[in-house]
Amino acid sequence: LNKIYDYINIQNYDKSYDLYIAEDNKKYINEFITKYNIAKFVIINPFGGAKKRELSQWQMEYLVEILKKIKPDHTIVFIGEQNKLKNIDPNLGLKFQSNSILDVIALIKEASYVVTVDTSIVHITSAFGLPCLTIYSESILFEKTDDINLTMRKKWKEYYRNACNNLVDKSYLKKNNLLVELPYCYDQLWSPNNPNAKQIVFYKSFLSKVDNEEFSQRILSCIK
Known part of the structure; x- marks a missing residue:
């Protein structure tokens, strides 16, 4: 938007x-x-x-x-x-x-x-x-859990990180002086x-x- x-x-x-x-x-x-x-x-x-x-x-x-x-x-x-x-x-x-x-x-x-x-x-x-x-x-990556979302993040963490970064509006981040620490919320x-x-x-x-x-x-x- x-x-x-x-x-x-x-x-x-x-x-x-x-x-x-x-x-x-x-x-x-x-x-x-x-x-x-x-x-x-x-x-x-x-x-x-x-x-x-x-x-x-x-x-x-x-x-x-x-x-x-x-x-x-x-x-x-x-x-x-x-x-x-x-x-x-x-x-x-x-x-x-x-x-x-x-x-x-x-x-x-x-x-x-x-x-x-x-x-x-x-x-x-x-x-x-x-x-x-x-x-x-x-969820955090090193936490032991049966949460399926966390399991998938561990397995595909690099893919997940790259996919999320592609969805983030980097010009908005830069303009507002924000930092992103994916894959966490x-x-x-x-x-x-x-x-x-x-x-x-x-x-x-x-x-x-x-x-x-x-x-x-x-x-x-x-x-x-």
């Missing part, structure tokens, strides 16, 4: 996302807020598209504990796939029953703060410019397109395997 705008000589343009919310979805959210008498709320999304991105039970409990201390006047609302949400302890917070992702979008727009793993929720939150804490996991390249978001990258195959002490320290340094 940067190259296209440069080609047609457009220097300043809006890079923000945009999302439309239908009236039916707004109504559904208003009914949810009214039903539970919610004034302000924080959203936690502990589930990603892959097992490696999901928070552990301890991590979810820790986040709730910290958020209740920092935002005592906020209700905690969990979102995610319905078959996964049912396993969350109801004492941790409300579990939002959505009909589709469109309900989730409408809910996020009304939230005060969002904590999410690496999934589409990051981008939805970015569309509304909401304060957000995003939590990423990235690089937070300045993969970070949310949101000035109000903070990002944590744990270099571990599975988020759930991050040491509790490291997790708590990193979260405390970023959460607000």
Whole structure:
């Protein structure tokens, strides 16, 4: 996209996302807020598209504990796939029953703060410019794991490195004085397109395997 705008000589343009919310979805959210008498709320999304991105039970409990201390006047609302949400302890917070992702979008727009793993929720939150804490996991080559992505990176690491480098806009990197350390995730390249978001990258195959002490320290340094 940067190259296209440069080609047609457009220097300043809006890079923000945009999302439309239908009236039916707004109504559904208003009914949810009214039903539970919610004034302000924080959203936690502990589930990603892959097992490696999901928070552990301890991590979810820790986040709730910290958020209740920092935002005592906020209700905690969990979102995610319905078959996964049912396993969350109801004492941790409300579990939002959505009909589709469109309900989730409408809910996020009304939230005060969002904590999410690496999934589409990051981008939805970015569309509304909401304060957000995003939590990423990235495999490292020397880690022993049965993660298929890491296995393939080890086997084809040079090919993978070359392929990734060919996809990176080097003129953008140079202009913004960025360095790339592929094949690892690089937070300045993969970070949310949101000035109000903070990002944590744990270099571990599975988020759930991050040491509790490291997790708590990193979260405390970023959460607000």
